Amino acid sequence: MKRNITCIICPRGCEMEAELTGGGVSVSGFGCARGRQYAENELIRPVRTLTTTVVLRDGSVIPVRTDRPVPKERMFDCMEAVRGVKELPDCSPGSVVIADVCGTGADLIVD
């Protein structure tokens, strides 16, 4: 079955069609290779980069993100884990807040 997929990789937002075939995924309508890869992932294992904040005990709010996309259906689990963080020894950009957050393989890092 063909699925319509809007690419979210860049602001152009190409409208693609993707379909699972015997050997893999056939994709049309992409504007570049990154879009094709995105459409393949959408059918097999959709992933998203999570961006949020941690609110520390002293009230400071630190923007954080996963250093790579995590499975879409694990986003709320990751949010739950983020809520548990109340202290951060190092708030400098790039420092790791939670390593391998929820077993997704991604590290949660400071923006």
Add this chain to the structure above:
Amino acid sequence: MAERVFEYDLAVIGGGPAGMSAACAAYENGVKSVVIIEREDALGGILKQCIHCGFGLELFGEELTGPEFAGRLAAKVREYGIDCMLSSMVLAVDRSLNVTATSAANGIFTVRAKAVILAMGCRERPRGALNTPGTRPSGIFTAGTAQRYVNIDGYMPGKKVVILGSGDIGLIMARRMTLEGAKVEAVCEVMPYSGGLARNIEQCLNDFGIPLLLSHTVTEIRGRERLEGVTIARVEAGADGVRRPVAGSERFIACDTLLLSVGLIPENELTVNCGIGLCPATKGAAVSQDRETEVPGIYACGNVLHVHDLADFAAVEAALAGRAAAGRIKGLRGGGCGSGGGSASDGGCASDGVRGCGGVCAGDNAGEEFRAVFETDGQVRYTVPQRLTRRCDVKVYFRVSGIFERVSLEVRATSVGRGDENNLIFTKKYIKLTPGTMQTVTLTSEMLEKCDSGAVIRFSLVPQRRDDK
């Protein structure tokens, strides 16, 4: 006590991405005496609260969050040693390039400059602009205010949310509030299309099953102290073309929070008070290819000039203004940059007194007087720049007023000198144009050779002919 006076070659007002980018471009083009004046206590502008990804692809070639993107530019500002006056609010700019500002540290002070770049950004349309009937309970915010509460102050403004308007900030907040545990009931958009990016509809609404109700609006607000709910209704255009709610289509949605994402307006009080007129379509100053306003030496860039889709584009545009301002300053010094350095204007004469600077000039026609203005047909809503003061390759940004499919853009120059001959200088086909996406076309100096000085260059949309492929 006498007011303190600071002297700089270039004063940049606003330390958002546009201001930082303009300041760095001026520095890179040889002007080292630069100050950025910013009313908040840190550089970064609105991006400090835009914690989501989607920035930087254009400028840095990688996907960054707002704070990361701002951090990259701020690092460059620091590396160059550009002065930053933070927690300093600019109160006025005058036509002699004096900037009056106030801060706790300096009281009221003046910065005297040889060029001023306006980069004050934009703000959201407030509720007052909407005229929604009903009570005035708490729980109604612009999407950007809510974004600030959640991302900077660290608290949630509500639990059950309706969003009116499908601008990008509203879409981004639909996802943000959902991730933080709120239930977003619906996003209502009065137009039959969304003004937001397709990618944001996908990743902020569809990912979470949040309905986007096109051609819908909020017709009533209920609640005494706190918002208790809103009535929404479908809208349709009547015979007169006016879009009105359809009787019988009303539906009540219980909610404690209503977010408004109904558009951005450039923050131009300083511009207007300086006597610079605004272009009705952009609500920003009218500028030349160098982003110079009608006042020589005052430039504008970023969202204060026209609302950009992306911070990247605002930063790229700002570099043009920074480069041109550097050219002017070097021209005033007499050091010049290639094309006749001594041709400085005395501040009162035409802005093209200082020409051919910063590598943006076509060079060979630097001696020839050239002027042209852009005009649009209404389907093309506006262009930036609005006028040209020399023949050079120029990237023209434009926006359309509705959704147009299978159209051609035609650019024609009506030259005063040659009668009313309609000279087609450029044409391009589009499968689809939408108001939410800014477009750019480049007019080359060769194309402009076909225009006499004094030409009116008209942008219009025409249907594509059948036999066109």
